[in-house]
Amino acid sequence: MNEKSENAKxxxxxxxxxxxxxxxxxxxxxxxxxxxDIGVRxxxxxxxxxxxQAATALVAVCTDPARVRPVEEIxxxxxxxxxxxxxxxxxxxxxxxxxxxKMLFSRFKVQIHGxxxxxxxxxxxxxxxxxxxxxxxxxxxxxxLAVHEARPGHWVAQCVVDV
Amino acid sequence: xxxxxxxxxxxxxxxxPPTGRMRVPAVIFATEQLLKxxxxxxxxxxxxxxxxxxxxxxxxxxxxxxxxxGFPIGGVAAFDPDEGGVISAGGVGFDISCGVRTLLTxxxxxxxxxxxxxxxxxxxxxxxxxxxSTGNLHLSIKELDExxxxxxxxAVQRGYGTHADLERIEEHGRIEGADPDCVSNQAKKRQQDxxxxxxxxxxxxxxxxxxxxxDEAIAKVYGLRLGEVVVSIxxxxxxxxxxxxxxxxxxxxxxxxxxxxHLPERELACAPIKSSVGQRYLGAxxxxxxxxxxxxxxxxxxxxxxxxxxxxxTKLTLLYxxxxxxxxxxxxxxxxxxxxxxxxxxxxxxSYGPSRSADLPPEFRAVGQPVLIGGSMGTCxxxxxxTDAAEQKAFASAVHGAGRALSRNQAxxxxxxxxxxxxxxxxxxxxxxxxxxxxxxxxxxxxxxxxAVVDAAEQAGLARKVARCKPIICIKG
Numbered sequence: 354m355n356e357k358s359e360n361a362k363x364x365x366x367x368x369x370x371x372x373x374x375x376x377x378x379x380x381x382x383x384x385x386x387x388x389x390d391i392g393v394r395x396x397x398x399x400x401x402x403x404x405x406q407a408a409t410a411l412v413a414v415c416t417d418p419a420r421v422r423p424v425e426e427i428x429x430x431x432x433x434x435x436x437x438x439x440x441x442x443x444x445x446x447x448x449x450x451x452x453x454x455k456m457l458f459s460r461f462k463v464q465i466h467g468x469x470x471x472x473x474x475x476x477x478x479x480x481x482x483x484x485x486x487x488x489x490x491x492x493x494x495x496x497x498l499a500v501h502e503a504r505p506g507h508w509v510a511q512c513v514v515d516v
Numbered sequence: 517x518x519x520x521x522x523x524x525x526x527x528x529x530x531x532x533p534p535t536g537r538m539r540v541p542a543v544i545f546a547t548e549q550l551l552k553x554x555x556x557x558x559x560x561x562x563x564x565x566x567x568x569x570x571x572x573x574x575x576x577x578x579x580x581x582x583x584x585x586g587f588p589i590g591g592v593a594a595f596d597p598d599e600g601g602v603i604s605a606g607g608v609g610f611d612i613s614c615g616v617r618t619l620l621t622x623x624x625x626x627x628x629x630x631x632x633x634x635x636x637x638x639x640x641x642x643x644x645x646x647x648x649s650t651g652n653l654h655l656s657i658k659e660l661d662e663x664x665x666x667x668x669x670x671a672v673q674r675g676y677g678t679h680a681d682l683e684r685i686e687e688h689g690r691i692e693g694a695d696p697d698c699v700s701n702q703a704k705k706r707q708q709d710x711x712x713x714x715x716x717x718x719x720x721x722x723x724x725x726x727x728x729x730x731d732e733a734i735a736k737v738y739g740l741r742l743g744e745v746v747v748s749i750x751x752x753x754x755x756x757x758x759x760x761x762x763x764x765x766x767x768x769x770x771x772x773x774x775x776x777x778h779l780p781e782r783e784l785a786c787a788p789i790k791s792s793v794g795q796r797y798l799g800a801x802x803x804x805x806x807x808x809x810x811x812x813x814x815x816x817x818x819x820x821x822x823x824x825x826x827x828x829x830t831k832l833t834l835l836y837x838x839x840x841x842x843x844x845x846x847x848x849x850x851x852x853x854x855x856x857x858x859x860x861x862x863x864x865x866x867s868y869g870p871s872r873s874a875d876l877p878p879e880f881r882a883v884g885q886p887v888l889i890g891g892s893m894g895t896c897x898x899x900x901x902x903t904d905a906a907e908q909k910a911f912a913s914a915v916h917g918a919g920r921a922l923s924r925n926q927a928x929x930x931x932x933x934x935x936x937x938x939x940x941x942x943x944x945x946x947x948x949x950x951x952x953x954x955x956x957x958x959x960x961x962x963x964x965x966x967x968a969v970v971d972a973a974e975q976a977g978l979a980r981k982v983a984r985c986k987p988i989i990c991i992k993g
Binding site: 384386387388389390391415438441445448449452453455479481485486487488489491492493494495496498513515516 | 555582583584585589610611646647648650702705706709715716717755758759761762765766769781782783785919920921922923924925926950951952953954957
């Protein structure tokens with residue numbers, strides 16, 4: 354019935370892995386399938402690291418993050434009652450900053466204290482020729498939303514974003 | 517989709533009787549073939565919508581339905597506020613009042629093709645498209661409030677188009693009940709530089725040739741002539757609508773809980789129409805509808821400027837402007853009773869037939885409203901006419917487009933943007949886009965067959981085919 358949800362779960366399973374049970378996760382990001390839109394997933398040794406990676410996955414929907422120079426920093430703060438809603442707020446804050454500042458980001462630093470997130474995003478103004486931005490993200494959605502520690506030191510933060 | 521769960525009513529109508537928390541059936545309009553290719557998620561989501569308080573008749577899915585958030589895209593549902601009915605941000609969509617408008621040029625395709633490259637380059641110069649693009653307008657928050665209150669009427673007052681255009685826009689270019697005070701400053705800030713921009717993703721401006729007429733009489737009323745050229749614009753309320761939806765989705769999640777509304781999935785977040793959140797969302801959503809109507813009005817004016825550069829004296833005449841992500845108050849008959857309902861159409865077009873003459877421009881009263889259906893860049897678009905049957909079957913609703921068959925990532929794996937551009941050029945379609953990757957993600961092969969979707973809609977009686985248009989130039993955001 355729910356093929357894509359199962360795909361998403363399978364991807365989480367793969368991300369969690371079984372071959373390196375005691376090793377903290379290497380920070381990385383990936384996209385997962387959604388027909389009309391796209392799923393963003395961050396993986397890292399801490400929830401904060403997974404949020405940073407999810408942010409990179411978000412930018413990668415639009416452009417190759419490696420093309421974006423981290424020359425200008427902006428600060429972001431959010432607060433939400435659950436880690437899932439905090440992820441949504443964090444990604445939506447980035448979407449808002451990218452849209453209003455006409456910027457793209459490539460480096461993120463996140464600190465999470467309970468319900469509160471303090472983040473720094475570094476990037477530069479959009480340069481159409483160099484960045485070739487493909488599609489703007491409209492918003493982070495609750496579809497396939499999950500923030501969890503798959504095993505000790507292996508955090509996953511993900512959701513589908515509307516493009 | 518697993519068809520065993522569905523009860524076949526006709527060649528194109530399938531029902532799922534209510535079970536569990538469902539208050540009404542789920543109804544899908546599609547041919548067997550389209551249904552087989554449809555996401556199982558569509559059925560699951562339609563059944564979820566059917567559980568919401570105050571829903572009337574059924575939760576409907578159109579032939580182009582696919583997996584959305586909460587509501588399927590291609591979903592239609594109507595709610596009665598007097599029966600605890602709800603309004604849902606997920607039932608409208610992120611791109612509030614995304615829609616299509618088609619303009620008549622009166623030009624012959626052979627004349628346009630003779631100057632196709634010049635026209636493509638000129639349009640690309642005039643139409644701000646793609647991520648981060650801005651128009652010539654920078655509006656203060658106060659000016660933006662005027663846009664949100666007055667829609668395309670504001671645009672016409674500012675010199676974008678004429679008063680005659682307003683009659684050819686749903687709601688006469690301005691929906692009542694918009695309340696800019698219900699829109700956050702963040703949403704307004706996101707829109708200050710975005711009036712008169714196309715956006716990105718599946719949004720486009722196309723120059724199209726009318727290549728087939730199915731109904732001569734209606735085509736005549738609409739002013740459509742074989743071999744002539746039209747312009748179609750597909751876009752919505754830009755950053756403002758996205759931000760409004762983001763904010764109210766969050767608020768409605770809490771509101772649903774507060775009002776004891778069970779949500780099968782979080783994206784079905786909704787609030788009673790009569791609640792404070794419900795009323796504020798309505799005010800904000802209508803403001804976003806006005807924003808979208810003004811935006812498309814400005815873009816039409818810019819397209820007119822581009823055409824006039826290449827074909828002096830050409831005037832673009834608006835055929836019609838439809839929105840396919842909305843919630844509107846309409847009267848419908850349910851169980852023999854006339855009711856005032858809040859009709860959500862998420863990826864579905866209103867399809868008013870002749871019986872809705874009071875709501876149609878005088879010239880369309882005998883034939884129904886134009887229902888404008890966008891295809892993918894390489895294929896074709898359709899102009900249909902609204903039917904009275906659509907009123908009986910699905911609260912006067914029809915399809916909105918082809919719908920994706922492949923995800924963006926799958927598309928990127930299959931095609932390169934440059935290859936898509938070259939291949940379309942060899943077939944006579946010139947693409948202009950700031951993003952080669954964006955073109956690959958929107959490759960024609962990534963979409964379903966729009967003709968199958970349109971045929972199913974006609975077979976189901978939701979709309980009647982009038983004309984088919986083939987793209988000549990596509991400005992892709």
